Amino acid sequence: MVHRVFNFNPGPATLPLTVLQEAQKELLDYSGLGMSVMEMSHRSRDFEEIIGSAEELMLEVTGLSDDYQVLFLQGGASLQFAMLPLNFLPPDAVADYIITGSFASKACQEAERVGKVHIAASTKNDNFRSIPEQHDIKLSDSPAYVHITTNNTIYGTQWKYIPDCGEVPLAADMSSDILSRELDMSRFSLAYAGAQKNLGPAGVTVVIIKKNLLERASKNIPAILSYKTHAEARSLYNTPPTFAIYILKLVLNWVKEKGGLKILGDINKKKAALIYDIIDKSDGFYRGHAFKEARSDMNITFRLADENLEKIFTEEAAREGLIGLKGHRSVGGIRASLYNAMPMEGVEALSRFMKDFMNRKG
Numbered sequence: 001m002v003h004r005v006f007n008f009n010p011g012p013a014t015l016p017l018t019v020l021q022e023a024q025k026e027l028l029d030y031s032g033l034g035m036s037v038m039e040m041s042h043r044s045r046d047f048e049e050i051i052g053s054a055e056e057l058m059l060e061v062t063g064l065s066d067d068y069q070v071l072f073l074q075g076g077a078s079l080q081f082a083m084l085p086l087n088f089l090p091p092d093a094v095a096d097y098i099i100t101g102s103f104a105s106k107a108c109q110e111a112e113r114v115g116k117v118h119i120a121a122s123t124k125n126d127n128f129r130s131i132p133e134q135h136d137i138k139l140s141d142s143p144a145y146v147h148i149t150t151n152n153t154i155y156g157t158q159w160k161y162i163p164d165c166g167e168v169p170l171a172a173d174m175s176s177d178i179l180s181r182e183l184d185m186s187r188f189s190l191a192y193a194g195a196q197k198n199l200g201p202a203g204v205t206v207v208i209i210k211k212n213l214l215e216r217a218s219k220n221i222p223a224i225l226s227y228k229t230h231a232e233a234r235s236l237y238n239t240p241p242t243f244a245i246y247i248l249k250l251v252l253n254w255v256k257e258k259g260g261l262k263i264l265g266d267i268n269k270k271k272a273a274l275i276y277d278i279i280d281k282s283d284g285f286y287r288g289h290a291f292k293e294a295r296s297d298m299n300i301t302f303r304l305a306d307e308n309l310e311k312i313f314t315e316e317a318a319r320e321g322l323i324g325l326k327g328h329r330s331v332g333g334i335r336a337s338l339y340n341a342m343p344m345e346g347v348e349a350l351s352r353f354m355k356d357f358m359n360r361k362g
């Protein structure tokens with residue numbers, strides 16, 4: 001038996017075991033071709049089949065029609081922070097950003113380098129413990145688009161509704177909760193996610209874009225930064241991260257076999273509730289960072305009343321095979337990332353550890 005830990009890292013993160021096993025089985029000889037996917041031409045029919053089914057599966061599991069195109073790009077979510085305004089923020093227009101955490105701020109700062117930006121809402125004043133309500137959002141007169149971050153990986157908050165922006169295109173960074181729950185994806189004109197949290201290995205970034213938005217993209221930018229270039233070339237403008245796309249395809253198959261987003265969303269809710277319940281019943285021994293109504297089902301952030309115990313907590317947990325629990329330096333404390341691929345047994349093991357730790361130290 002291979003030794004596997006329960007990996008609570010925020011990203012790169014744990015992947016479904018069956019996906020890794022399948023990749024292992026096909027590593028030396030993919031489909032009788034006598035070579036690995038890594039060694040294959042990205043222009044070969046066999047690779048086109050892989051990327052084509054990854055596109056189809058992405059539309060299928062998100063419930064989107066072919067009004068949308070799926071792109072597999074590089075540069076992470078961070079490149080999307082720049083590509084979005086470069087393509088869709090013309091010189092005389094304004095883009096609206098909603099600031100709910102570090103990555104949302106970074107996205108906004110990149111847009112400020114390109115053009116004019118309006119901050120339509122921010123939760124910085126409560127140290128990003130909340131998500132703005134609809135009535136807190138003050139859009140500018142006629143924004144080119146509105147940008148949100150659906151899940152705030154560092155602070156552990158998550159949008160529970162999709163803001164109503166009227167006819168204005170809504171763009172979203174979904175890096176840390178894409179495919180984690182049922183969501184009306186057709187409300188978004190553009191969604192992007194670095195794969196390394198909920199979709200696959202680092203190196204590939206998924207962009208889902210509405211075709212009628214593509215028409216509006218700027219023509220005065222380098223080809224490599226243009227969504228149109230990649231859309232026309234079906235993500236094969238230059239050599240894409242072929243192996244990462246192949247693993248992503250296996251993960252999408254796994255999502256489908258699991259029963260899709262409604263079922264995964266229910267499981268994710270149960271997993272998160274198990275940990276939040278312990279925090280809530282701990283009499284202040286554990287203290288959640290996010291306000292209850294904004295809590296993320298993906299990244300659970302909390303501190304210990306006695307902050308000196310936090311290091312001991314992560315060290316003891318690691319000895320029990322529960323790794324990656326150290327919080328981000330801007331929140332401190334503990335962060336448990338419970339992405340799709342974290343099995344219920346891992347969450348149960350963490351909950352037993354948390355109870356036991358509290359009984360011993362509380």
Ligand SMILES: *Cc1c(COP(=O)(O)O)cnc(C)c1O
Pocket residue numbers: 011075076077078079103149151152153173174175176194195197
């Ligand atoms: C991890 C993360 C990013 C950064 O992603 P890179 O792929 O490293 O550029 C951006 N946004 C969110 C919400 C994230 O969780």
